[in-house]
Amino acid sequence: MTRTELRKTWADRVAHFEASGQSATAWCAAHHIQPHQLYYWRRKLRASEKPQTPSTFLLPQWLPLEIDETSTDAEASVVIRVHQIVLEARPGCSPEWLADLVRALMSRC
Template structure:
């Protein structure tokens, strides 16, 4: 049996299990399969459907009016849900990116 045939066969088995309404153990007993085999293919199918890169999510930004002098020394405040981030001149852009990404995942 080729790898492609094996994938198709297990894809059909996983679909049959998921639509059966049975527990994993019950379904495996009825189909003469070992539960660890089905768990392996369920995991394999789940990880195959997870996109490698999350799509970009654009956010609106509200900017109050300010003078050129304000931009040079005043902090910028970013609000994401309940979180409020104050960005001061000389900030670390990598760290800011990581903080924003973490907040987007949790919000």
């Protein structure tokens, strides 16, 4: 039996069990199936039906940065927000250190 056939067989069994209204123990005894197999396949089939939520695979999103070229403020800083964390990079800040810090924070979020 191929994997596809096995999955189809168990999907039919699980659907039959759920429609029966019987307890898992009673249904399994009547169909000569071990309860742990029914529970396993029921969990497996339910997990495959759930769509992947965006939070499962969060990737960094880069946003455009608008720079006002007319600003002459030499002490201006850049504020970076990552979820609830706020970073302020002031002039003279090491770009390598800042990049490492942002990468570390993104790997934790």
